Amino acid sequence: SQTIHQWPATLVQPVGSPLSLECTVEGTSNPNLYWYRQAAGRGLQLLFYSVGIGQISSEVPQNLSASRPQDRQFILSSKKLLLSDSGFYLCAWSRVGITYGYTFGSGTRLTVV
Amino acid sequence: QKEVEQNSGPLSVPEGAIASLNCTYSDRGSQSFFWYRQYSGKSPELIMSIYSNGDKEDGRFTAQLNKASQYVSLLIRDSQPSDSATYLCAVQNYGGSQGNLIFGKGTKLSVKP
Numbered sequence: 758s759q760t761i762h763q764w765p766a767t768l769v770q771p772v773g774s775p776l777s778l779e780c781t782v783e784g785t786s787n788p789n790l791y792w793y794r795q796a797a798g799r800g801l802q803l804l805f806y807s808v809g810i811g812q813i814s815s816e817v818p819q820n821l822s823a824s825r826p827q828d829r830q831f832i833l834s835s836k837k838l839l840l841s842d843s844g845f846y847l848c849a850w851s852r853v854g855i856t857y858g859y860t861f862g863s864g865t866r867l868t869v870v
Numbered sequence: 871q872k873e874v875e876q877n878s879g880p881l882s883v884p885e886g887a888i889a890s891l892n893c894t895y896s897d898r899g900s901q902s903f904f905w906y907r908q909y910s911g912k913s914p915e916l917i918m919s920i921y922s923n924g925d926k927e928d929g930r931f932t933a934q935l936n937k938a939s940q941y942v943s944l945l946i947r948d949s950q951p952s953d954s955a956t957y958l959c960a961v962q963n964y965g966g967s968q969g970n971l972i973f974g975k976g977t978k979l980s981v982k983p
Contacts, residue, residue, distance in 0.1 A: 791970075800975035801914075801958070847913055856962055858904040859971055861913040 759784035763848045763862030770869055776821075776835040778865050780848030783829065788850040790831040791859060792823055795845040807831060808853070843869045872897040874961050876974035884982050889946040891977050893959030896940070902962040903935055905944045908976065909955045918944060949981045 763780045770776060782788050792804040803816045805823035813823050820839060824832045831848055845866055849859040873896045883889045891905075902921055906914035920926045920933040920942070932945040942961075946953055956976040963972075 801973040803970060806970060856902045856964070858902075858906075858916045858919055858960065858962075860916065864913045866911075 759850070759860070761848060761850055761860055761862040763865060765865060766863065767866045768868070770838050770867065772840055772869055773837045776833070776838055776842070776867070778833040778846055778848075778867075780831045780833075780862055781829055782850045785829070785850070785852070787828060787853055789853055790825065791849040791851075792831065792833045793847040793849065793861075795847065797844070801847070805833070838869045840869050843867055872961075872963070872972050874959055874972050874974035876957075876959050876977045878975060879978040880980050881977055882980045882982060883949050885949060885951060887949050887981075889949045889953065889979055889981070891944040891946075891957050891959075891979065893942040893944075893961075893974055894940055895942070895959075895961045895972070897961065897963050897972070898937075898940065899963045900937075900940075900961045901964055903933070903942045904960040904962070904971065905931075905933060905942075906958040906960060906973075907953075907955045908958060914958055946979075949979075951981050951983050954979055954981045 760783045790807045793801045795801050807813050807825045810825055821835050845864050847864045848862040851859045875894045905918040907917045908914040918931050918933040920935045923935050926933045930947045934943045956978045958976045959974040960971040
C-alpha cells in the first residue's frame, strides 16, 4: 500500500529564517506531488505541483520554492520566512493518468514569529 | 477562474439526523468530484468520489452529482458527533493544469449529541 510521510509536524521559526519541509511517498512510482497551504480559517491554496523529477510548476508567486530531487521526494523551501508564511502546509500525491483524488500527508503547522 | 463554492456554515444538526452538504462548481468540463473530511488540526481525508450523474452510496454517506446544474452534494445519514468536521468539496478537470483538483473552502459541520 502507498503511504505519504511529511515532517516535521510542527515548526516555529523566526522571521527571516530559512525553511525546509520534506515529503516522501512510499509504495508507488512516478506520482504527481503537490504542496498546499491552508491559512487559518481559509481554504486550501495550491503552491506547487510536480509531475516528475526536476519538474516543478508554481501556482502562486511568493518567496517559497519547491524541488523534487528524487521520484518520491518533494521539498518545500524558503530562504527568508515572512510572517505571512504561517499556516498549515500539506503535501499530497496522486497517480498519473487515473484519478482517485489526492492523498494528503499529515501536514506541518508552521508558525513564523 | 475556475471556482468551487460551498456554504462555510457552521451547519448544525442533531445526532441521528441527516446532514446535507452542498457544493457548486463553475467549470462545465469537470469530470471527477470528491468529498474530503478534515478534522480540526488534521489533514483532509478522502471519503467519497463520484464521476457520473446520480447517487453513489457508501455506508452512511451518499454523494449526489448533477452535471447539468453543476452541483454536488453529500448526505450523511444517522449523523454522529464524530462526523463533526469540515467537509471539503473538490472538482477535477483532466484537461486543465495537469488535472489539478480545485477545492472549495469547506463547510463546517457540527453534530450535537
